[in-house]
Amino acid sequence: MPGRGAISESCRAIPLEAESRLFWWLRATIAWETLRSMLQGARLRLTLVSLLSLVFWGSLYGLFTEGFTFLDSIHAEVISLLFNAFFSSLLLMLVLSTGILLYGSMYCSREARLLLTLPVRPEAIFAHKFQEAMWFSSWGFVLLGSPMLTAYGVVRGAPWTFYVLLLPFMVAFVVIPATLGGILCMALVAWLGRLRVYALSIAAAAGCAALAWLGWSLFRSGPVDGTSAEWFERIFLKLGVMEQRFLPSWWLSTGLIEAARTSPRPEVRVAALVEAAKFLALLLSNGLMLQVIAAWLARATYRMGYSQLAGEVPSRRQQARGGWFDELLSNCGSAAGRPLRLLLVKDLRLFRRDIAQWSQFVIFFGLLGIYFLNLRSFHYNNTYASMISFLNLAVAGLILSTFTTRFIFPMISLEGRRFWILGLLPVHRDQIVMSKFVFALVGGLPACCGLVLLSDSMLGIPRTLILVHELCCVVLCFGLSGIAVGLGARMPDLRESSPAKISSGFGGTLCLVLSSLYIMAVVIVAAVPTHIAVAAQAFGGRPVTSGFIGWLGGPQGTAASLLLVAILGVVGTAVPLELGRRAFRRLEL
Amino acid sequence: MIEFDHVSRTYGAKTAVSDLSLAIPRGELFALLGPNGAGKTTTIKMLVGLLRPSRGAVRVCGCDVVKDPRGAHLHTGYVPDEPTLYDKLTGREFLRFIADMFGMPRHLAVRNIDREIENFELAEFADELAESYSLGMKQRLVFAASLLHDPAVLVLDEPMVGLDPRSVKIVKDLIRARTQEGMIVFMSTHTLAMAEELADRVGIMVRGDLRFLGTLDELRGQVALETTSLEHLYLRITASPQDGDGTGGAARGA
Numbered sequence: 001m002p003g004r005g006a007i008s009e010s011c012r013a014i015p016l017e018a019e020s021r022l023f024w025w026l027r028a029t030i031a032w033e034t035l036r037s038m039l040q041g042a043r044l045r046l047t048l049v050s051l052l053s054l055v056f057w058g059s060l061y062g063l064f065t066e067g068f069t070f071l072d073s074i075h076a077e078v079i080s081l082l083f084n085a086f087f088s089s090l091l092l093m094l095v096l097s098t099g100i101l102l103y104g105s106m107y108c109s110r111e112a113r114l115l116l117t118l119p120v121r122p123e124a125i126f127a128h129k130f131q132e133a134m135w136f137s138s139w140g141f142v143l144l145g146s147p148m149l150t151a152y153g154v155v156r157g158a159p160w161t162f163y164v165l166l167l168p169f170m171v172a173f174v175v176i177p178a179t180l181g182g183i184l185c186m187a188l189v190a191w192l193g194r195l196r197v198y199a200l201s202i203a204a205a206a207g208c209a210a211l212a213w214l215g216w217s218l219f220r221s222g223p224v225d226g227t228s229a230e231w232f233e234r235i236f237l238k239l240g241v242m243e244q245r246f247l248p249s250w251w252l253s254t255g256l257i258e259a260a261r262t263s264p265r266p267e268v269r270v271a272a273l274v275e276a277a278k279f280l281a282l283l284l285s286n287g288l289m290l291q292v293i294a295a296w297l298a299r300a301t302y303r304m305g306y307s308q309l310a311g312e313v314p315s316r317r318q319q320a321r322g323g324w325f326d327e328l329l330s331n332c333g334s335a336a337g338r339p340l341r342l343l344l345v346k347d348l349r350l351f352r353r354d355i356a357q358w359s360q361f362v363i364f365f366g367l368l369g370i371y372f373l374n375l376r377s378f379h380y381n382n383t384y385a386s387m388i389s390f391l392n393l394a395v396a397g398l399i400l401s402t403f404t405t406r407f408i409f410p411m412i413s414l415e416g417r418r419f420w421i422l423g424l425l426p427v428h429r430d431q432i433v434m435s436k437f438v439f440a441l442v443g444g445l446p447a448c449c450g451l452v453l454l455s456d457s458m459l460g461i462p463r464t465l466i467l468v469h470e471l472c473c474v475v476l477c478f479g480l481s482g483i484a485v486g487l488g489a490r491m492p493d494l495r496e497s498s499p500a501k502i503s504s505g506f507g508g509t510l511c512l513v514l515s516s517l518y519i520m521a522v523v524i525v526a527a528v529p530t531h532i533a534v535a536a537q538a539f540g541g542r543p544v545t546s547g548f549i550g551w552l553g554g555p556q557g558t559a560a561s562l563l564l565v566a567i568l569g570v571v572g573t574a575v576p577l578e579l580g581r582r583a584f585r586r587l588e589l
Numbered sequence: 590m591i592e593f594d595h596v597s598r599t600y601g602a603k604t605a606v607s608d609l610s611l612a613i614p615r616g617e618l619f620a621l622l623g624p625n626g627a628g629k630t631t632t633i634k635m636l637v638g639l640l641r642p643s644r645g646a647v648r649v650c651g652c653d654v655v656k657d658p659r660g661a662h663l664h665t666g667y668v669p670d671e672p673t674l675y676d677k678l679t680g681r682e683f684l685r686f687i688a689d690m691f692g693m694p695r696h697l698a699v700r701n702i703d704r705e706i707e708n709f710e711l712a713e714f715a716d717e718l719a720e721s722y723s724l725g726m727k728q729r730l731v732f733a734a735s736l737l738h739d740p741a742v743l744v745l746d747e748p749m750v751g752l753d754p755r756s757v758k759i760v761k762d763l764i765r766a767r768t769q770e771g772m773i774v775f776m777s778t779h780t781l782a783m784a785e786e787l788a789d790r791v792g793i794m795v796r797g798d799l800r801f802l803g804t805l806d807e808l809r810g811q812v813a814l815e816t817t818s819l820e821h822l823y824l825r826i827t828a829s830p831q832d833g834d835g836t837g838g839a840a841r842g843a
Contacts, residue, residue: 011691011738013659022689026675033677033718114673117637118690119662303658307641310634311600 011119019124027132045509057147064151072155079152080243080257086148087249091177092207094137098181101133106302107189107309116306126182126298134178145170149256158260161273165259169280173252175287179294186294189309190301248283255279339427343435344442347411351443357407364399365447372451375458385459386534390527392455393469394519396448397476401515404484408440409511410502412485412584416494433489433581440481449473465530468562472526475565479518479572486576487511489584518572522565529553529561590615590773591636591742596645598631605631607797609645613790615741618764618774620784623794624827629777630670632794633746636775637667650741663691666735670747672727676720680711680730683719684737691738698737705733708763709756724751732760736767743767745776749783761787785819793826800826 014022038046071078106112106129115125146166153162192199244250259276263269326345333341351357372392415422415432422432452473456466491507502508532553551557593611597604606628613619621629634640635647638658646653652660674683681702688698706715709729714722722730728751735743743764749757764774764787778784784791785805793801801808808822 011663011693013663014690014692018692019690022686026678026686029682030675030677037677110671110673111675113639113669116639117662117665117667117669118687119659119692120690121659303638303655304641307639310640311598 013119016121016124019120020127023124023128023131027128041506044506045504048509048513053143057143060144061147061151064148065155068152068155080253083253083256084243084247084249087173087252088244088247090141090145091247091249094141094174094177095181095184097137098130098133098178099185100181101136102129102182102185103189105129105133106185107306112306116303121299122302123295123298126186126294126302130178130182130294133182134174137178137181138174141174142170152256153260156260157262159262159269159273161276162256162259165276165280166256169252169255169259169283172280172283172287173248176248176283176290179287179290182294183290183297186297186301186305189305190297248286251279251282255283339425340431340435340438343427343432344439347435347439351407351439360406361403361443361447364403365451368396368399368451369454372455372458375455385461386465386531387527389456389459389461389465389469390523390530393452393472393476394523396451396455396473397480397519397523398516400444400448400477401480401512401519404440404444404480405508405512405515406503407499408436408481408484409488409508410493410499411436411439412488412580413492413494413496413502414499416492429584429587430581433485433577433584436488437481437485437577440485441477444481445474445477448477468526468530468558471562472522472565475522475569475572476519478569479522480515482573482575482577483514483518484511486578486580487514489580489587490576492584492587514576518568522568522572525561525564525568529557533558590650591619591775592646592648593632593636594646594648596632596635596642596647598628598635598640599643604797606635606642606794609799611792611799611802613773613775615773616768616771617789618768618787619776620788620791621775621777621794622779622781622784622791622823626796627794627827628797629794630746633744633775633777637665637744638662663738664741666738666740666743668728668731668735668743668745668748670750672724672731672751674719674722674727674730677718679718680715680722680726680733681706683730684715684734687734688737693738701737701739705736708736709733709759725753725756728752729756729759732763736763740772742773742775745774745778747778748776749778749780781819781823791819793823795827 068079071082106126112125112129115128149166149170150163152158153166188199255276255278258272258279261269261272263272326349329348330338330341330345375388412433449470452469453466456469461469487507487510491510493502493505493507496502496505503511529552532549536553552561591611591613593609596606596609598606609632621632623629631640635642636649636654638654638661641655646655648654649661650664652664654661675686678686684702684705685698688702693701706712709732711726711729711733714726719727719730728748732748748760752760761783768774768789776784776788788805790802790804791808792799801811803811805819805822808819808826
């Protein structure tokens with residue numbers, strides 16, 4: 001045994017490079033094990049994700065090819081504006097998302113607590129968590145940006161060097177906002193302490209106000225024809241504010257445009273390539289400079305910031321908010337229904353206090369609401385309006401299905417560890433399942449119905465069609481809640497405590513797939529007769545065709561389709577719910 | 590070897606640790622006792638560098654934990670109250686990661702990993718992913734990791750939580766053996782029997798104050814009670830003024 005007092009002979013401080021290598025080894029081992037366990041236990045999910053990604057990539061590539069071909073034929077210079085608008089928006093989003101991810105992983109995670117008790121440099125911990133956060137926040141950019149830029153290269157007939165430079169350009173660009181996010185995060189925690197929430201709120205409010213101003217200024221002169229040259233010019237004049245030479249987004253877009261430049265003269269091609277390389281160097285050097293600043297900041301403030309944050313006393317007052325509503329809900333109604341209401345109140349409290357849940361709910365439905373609010377500006381004709389209204393219905397359903405899969409499906413599994421509480425109460429297990437169903441339904445129904453109503457109002461849809469949409473929406477909410485709760489009770493994972501892991505397992509994937517199929521079935525069954533009827537109106541009320549299709553477009557066909565939608569709703573709700581209830585009754589905990 | 594020099598730590602308006610001065614020499618097993626919220630975990634977190642003192646300084650083997658955290662960490666092994674592992678690493682991989690972080694030469698790392706796997710009877714599951722471990726298995730692995738680099742100071746925060754009786758015996762024997770070799774053990778616990786059995790000195794904290802510091806015999810000498818069990822002495826010292834006769838106040842100046 002080595003002597004004590006001085007540092008034992010068995011250990012010594014290791015250089016920074018060795019620390020970085022160790023973290024690389026750690027990430028590589030974890031990534032490999034994760035992939036291996038996915039290949040063994042979640043093949044369906046992996047296959048679905050890969051296939052859907054490929055389909056998504058291909059569709060985007062096709063869409064962008066069409067778009068660039070169209071733009072190239074009218075206003076080639078517009079592409080530069082488009083790139084600038086896209087990359088500068090991305091710049092802002094990457095700053096925020098990396099900052100938020102780093103806040104969670106550097107200051108609130110158990111891994112950070114472990115690493116801070118080891119003889120590791122704070123800048124090495126920052127670099128480790130930064131690389132993780134950068135990957136998580138920018139994979140969307142790779143998925144969206146790669147088909148877009150490839151399509152651009154193909155349309156412009158770019159040289160092979162353009163495709164070689166794509167990845168270095170994307171990586172060099174992403175490093176800048178991601179590092180800025182990290183710097184902001186560390187600075188906020190270290191120097192603004194308790195004010196960080198206010199600082200972030202003010203920044204978010206300013207961002208929203210800027211976006212709102214941009215949106216308002218684009219549409220303030222009333223309805224526009226979205227395909228006119230005048231509208232295009234107005235839009236791009238406004239977007240010109242994003243074309244600033246000091247922004248990395250401008251360096252990226254200009255570099256890419258230079259890299260894609262073609263010319264029969266070799267000296268022009270070489271000059272363009274050199275110009276592109278200069279912009280790449282500009283991006284790289286700035287990224288590296290920011291990395292140096294971030295490493296210095298981590299060395300100076302990380303441990304201090306962690307200590308400050310760990311020393312904050314959480315406010316208990318906020319958690320008591322909404323108590324009067326809980327009391328009201330618990331006490332109204334019959335005594336027989338009280339256990340169900342108490343379970344509902346418990347789930348409502350958990351939902352209210354979990355910012356991750358309600359903030360995502362608000363953000364996604366809020367964004368959808370903003371999109372719906374802008375529909376009026378586009379003046380669609382009746383046929384388009386009908387089609388878009390059904391597409392909007394499907395989108396609202398799809399967003400709801402992601403929430404039911406992510407938050408409702410794991411609810412029964414999460415009760416597993418707390419089952420000693422529920423198991424000892426005089427509550428029938430069916431009531432536990434039903435409480436989850438009612439919770440999901442009550443949460444989703446007003447949001448979806450409200451959004452569909454908003455979409456229809458903005459599109460100027462007739463009242464009868466609005467009723468059809470609202471009926472479909474109710475059917476979707478019932479069915480999606482039934483599928484999520486039923487499958488959650490049928491395939492619970494009682495050992496897992498992370499809702500994210502539960503929803504990403506086989507049961508969660510199946511829930512998402514079944515929910516998507518259910519939405520497609522309901523929307524198609526309701527939309528086809530309506531669309532035929534609208535098309536008939538466009539032809540002066542004459543039937544578009546005779547036979548079954550003609551009958552389908554008539555009043556009887558519409559009634560039959562609505563009946564079928566109702567049947568789909570009953571089956572989609574009752575069958576999974578009943579299966580889940582039976583399985584949950586038999587479940588041994 | 591461990592020094593708390595007039596250390597205070599506040600959380601907003603609340604003082605978690607107040608003017609703590611304490612020195613623990615090598616080869617001593619020190620048990621920090623106190624009711625929930627007394628400031629034990631805050632003290633331990635300051636010792637391992639997770640929290641900074643609002644005032645004063647904490648030193649481990651002469652290294653200031655705030656000014657030279659890496660130096661202090663090289664001397665320290667830490668077993669937290671909740672074991673933290675990487676789910677997708679095996680036990681052996683986790684031990685290798687820790688050994689490499691402490692800069693242990695490869696041959697020594699391999700030797701010490703094998704030694705700790707044997708000491709804590711981890712061989713059966715050392716090559717399985719940590720996600721499949723029970724709480725007790727995780728705790729044993731964290732113990733093994735904390736002792737890999739033969740630290741001069743071992744910090745234990747509620748070390749026996751989740752351990753079965755056999756594991757408790759293994760840990761107790763190891764702690765005894767290591768302290769005899771000169772290692773300092775700084776332990777926070779609610780298990781009074783273990784403190785009574787193992788500790789050379791105990792400190793009793795109440796609401797951030799160190800109410801008593803000394804050996805059990807000194808404690809018995811200060812608190813005039815018929816019984817000599819640590820449990821009764823502890824309850825007397827930690828009693829609030831409304832509960833008792835204020836004997837705690839008599840011990841405060843220790």
